[in-house]
Structures are given as C-alpha cells and as structure tokens.
Amino acid sequence: MKKAILRVFFKPLTIINRIKKKDEKLIFFYSNLGFRDNVKAFYDYLIENNYNEQFKIVVSINDWEQYVKRAPKNVTFINNKQGIKWFMKAKYAFYCFGKYPIKPSKKQTVINLWHGTPLKRIGHLEKGCENIDYDFFSKVLTSAPMYKPIMADIFGCTENRVEVMGNPRNDEMFKKDRIKDDYIKGGAGKLILWLPTYREYDEGFIISILNKDELNSLNTYLMDNNIKMIVKLHPLQTADTQGIELSHIKFITQDELNRSDMTVYTLLRNADGLITDYSSVYFDYMLLNRPIGFAVEDMEKYKNKRGFIFDNPKEYMPGPEIRNLSDIEEFIENIVSGNDLYKEARESVNDKINYYKDGNCCKRIAETFIK
Structure with missing residues (x-):
C-alpha cells in the first residue's frame, strides 16, 4: 500500500x-x-x-x-x-x-x-x-x-x-593499503572469509552447518594452524553474535566495517579463500582467482523460496560443497597446501561472468x- x-x-x-x-x-x-x-x-x-x-x-x-x-x-x-x-x-x-x-x-x-x-x-x-x-x-x-x-x-x-x-566496487580488490591489510590479517598465516547471504525465511542465519561445539572445534583447528576466519554478516541479517567469543573466528557487521573505513572488498582482497552460498560476491571474488567453497545445504529450499537465474546454479559454482566441519577443514587444508582443485573450472566460469578482469x-x- x-x-x-x-x-x-x-x-x-x-x-x-x-x-x-x-x-x-x-x-x-x-x-x-x-x-x-x-x-x-x-x-x-x-x-x-x-x-x-x-x-x-x-x-x-x-x-x-x-x-x-x-x-x-x-x-x-x-x-x-x-x-x-x-x-x-x-x-x-x-x-x-x-x-x-x-x-x-x-x-x-x-x-x-x-x-x-x-x-x-x-x-x-x-x-x-x-x-x-x-x-x-x-x-x-x-x-x-x-x-x-x-x-x-x-x-x-x-x-x-x-x-x-x-562493478565499481571490484576496483578495490586490485588496490593495496598496507595498514588496513596488515590489520585485517592480524599476523595470521592465512585468512578465510565467510560471507553468508540474506535469507528472507531465516533472518537470523549465520552458519547453520555448525553447532556450538563444532564452532569451538573449528576455532581450535584455526588456532593450531595460525589461520584467521572472518564471518561478515549480511546487512539485513538480524543474527545476534554477542556472547560468541572465539580467538580465531571474528564476526563483523557492516556498521563495524563502516567505522573502520573498510568494505567487504577490503576483506576480499586479503582473503586466501572464500566460503559463501548464493551471494553474487563470489562472482566478484573470482577476479582474484582464489579458492571458493559453497555452503549450500539449503539450496532446494532457497530455490523454491527465491529461485535462481540459471536452471542449474551449481554449474556456476566452481568449488567444493561445504556441508560440515570436516569439509571446512579439508577446504582450508587444500588452501594451505596450494592444492587448488577447481582452478580451471573457476577460470572458465570467470570468463563467462567477468568480461573485464582489471x-x-x-x-x-x-x-x-x-x-
């Protein structure tokens, strides 16, 4: 009305x-x-x-x-x-x-x-x-x-x-800012960025594939391997992360980024790997040609509720499916070892999605x- x-x-x-x-x-x-x-x-x-x-x-x-x-x-x-x-x-x-x-x-x-x-x-x-x-x-x-x-x-x-x-926002991924970049990495050997998209049917969505104990186990794994993970919440999400205090997993909001004069693309250029789902941000990240994992356990539900541009969206998801803690650890281990299993598939999709790669x-x- x-x-x-x-x-x-x-x-x-x-x-x-x-x-x-x-x-x-x-x-x-x-x-x-x-x-x-x-x-x-x-x-x-x-x-x-x-x-x-x-x-x-x-x-x-x-x-x-x-x-x-x-x-x-x-x-x-x-x-x-x-x-x-x-x-x-x-x-x-x-x-x-x-x-x-x-x-x-x-x-x-x-x-x-x-x-x-x-x-x-x-x-x-x-x-x-x-x-x-x-x-x-x-x-x-x-x-x-x-x-x-x-x-x-x-x-x-x-x-x-x-x-x-x-996309104008992608230009930031090709820039460098030593002070911001060093701050984001925080001395870690590798940085994994997790970007969940907005779900109208679950505004409190964060990481549904992990329970509290598994989240603690993941934090221990990251700590033992000097790896940092940042989970950037979608601006429309209502999830409350207060009380979740982990040494190597940080949850941040859009407001926190704004106050630090940074954007998602500041984070992306520093990320050694990305975990996401249906967010088009991974199309942007393909410009850097780095590993991407897909947490898409609710794909059928999302397809029925919102729907996709493509009949088979998985054809445009060049990376492993992340379903549990073990998948996350395997994804990270491949990044650490330089074992990039989806490089050719990612480059093929990138050629279709991004005409300009500058x-x-x-x-x-x-x-x-x-x-």
Whole structure:
C-alpha cells in the first residue's frame, strides 16, 4: 500500500523532471541502504580523481549525517527527501540501492549501477514482481555480454540499454593499503572469509552447518594452524553474535566495517579463500582467482523460496560443497597446501561472468558517461 501511494506521489514529478533545466556540472548519488557498494566506490573514484573540482556532487543517502562534517570541497550530503529536488536538477545521477521512481529526462544520464551480478532471481524474474516498473534509468550496468539479455529481462528494458562495464566496487580488490591489510590479517598465516547471504525465511542465519561445539572445534583447528576466519554478516541479517567469543573466528557487521573505513572488498582482497552460498560476491571474488567453497545445504529450499537465474546454479559454482566441519577443514587444508582443485573450472566460469578482469571499472564508467 505504501509503495502504491508513493508511486502516485512521484508520477507528476516525472513530468516536472522532463521539462526542468539540468545543471551540466551537477553529479547526483542516491542510496537508501547506506553509503556503500557501487555508489560509494564510484563516488570515491570521482573524489580521488578531483571531479569535484569541476563538478558539484550531491549525495542523497539515508545515513547522510555521518558524512556532513567531513564532506570534501563541492560535495554536499543530504537526506533522501531533500534529494528529490537535486535529482531533478542533475545532469548525471547514479544509484545502486533504491531509486526515485521518476523517469529520467532526455537531458539526463541516470545510471543504475546495481549491486552485483545476480545469481538469484530479482526484478521481473522474481515471482510476483513481473509487472512492477523498475525502469527508472538511462542505462543499467552489468559485468559480461551473457548478462545483457538477463538484465534486460530483470529490469524490463531493451538490451541496448544494458552496458558491460563491470562493478565499481571490484576496483578495490586490485588496490593495496598496507595498514588496513596488515590489520585485517592480524599476523595470521592465512585468512578465510565467510560471507553468508540474506535469507528472507531465516533472518537470523549465520552458519547453520555448525553447532556450538563444532564452532569451538573449528576455532581450535584455526588456532593450531595460525589461520584467521572472518564471518561478515549480511546487512539485513538480524543474527545476534554477542556472547560468541572465539580467538580465531571474528564476526563483523557492516556498521563495524563502516567505522573502520573498510568494505567487504577490503576483506576480499586479503582473503586466501572464500566460503559463501548464493551471494553474487563470489562472482566478484573470482577476479582474484582464489579458492571458493559453497555452503549450500539449503539450496532446494532457497530455490523454491527465491529461485535462481540459471536452471542449474551449481554449474556456476566452481568449488567444493561445504556441508560440515570436516569439509571446512579439508577446504582450508587444500588452501594451505596450494592444492587448488577447481582452478580451471573457476577460470572458465570467470570468463563467462567477468568480461573485464582489471581494476578500472570506475574509470570506464566516468569516461563513458560524464562528459
């Protein structure tokens, strides 16, 4: 009901947006789920390359108050209500979480950066969402030519409006920061990163394949072998990890990363191996060509509840299935010994999923769309 009311409210704004004059020197960013991911990565690139010397940049985000006092020159942080008028002024606009349901003017360039290369069904491919209008952009970006028809179907647009550019957030995996990197590793010989995705049917999900005793056993194994494990919780998860104190397994939240001025991609570039499930983040991690394990014991349930883009998603999961403590230890032992059993399969999938295998996504996007 609320969304229906909002659509009625925003409908006249599309008309106003079409006739409103655009500021050729105004770049606008929007997010309703925190200042992070592709929006933040692309914003950071523009600041690092002094785009704010030539352009005014307005960032409309739900957590805007955290950034107001440290805004760079010609950058303004505002809330999403105030952002409406700035969006309609802007020549250039970028979003990846949420959007204003206002159709772009022909005088605007509105880019849907999205937040990853999908594995699970989203948009028009998700049951019950077939008739929702998602088309509020000039272009939507993706990571490979095979995804052009998929993204067109998801968002209800033509394929010529899907551009293969890669994900801006992936550029961070090709950078180095000695202070942050040393802090993350914490002196460990190897680092294993575990990234569980969000499950609508189990918001408290963390590591369902391990009970408390097995978690303690895993911690002992990691301690004996000088290995650190970080479990990064999904931003929408409600799991409570307070009271879980382990020497070599650390649970962290998105808020903790934000406070440390780090992202998931800071963690990924330092990880010697990744354990995940249905999160598209593993498509990103394949760019580093390191081992990936898949904890997908509830695949049938997830398939029935949410569904996948591909008929057989396991064809796009080049790594061992992680079902129990023994599988975890075997996965880690192979990493330590350099026994990379899935290297060729991973490279084959990576060629399909990631057309560009560099750290220049932001550069491509800026040079293509900001004139």
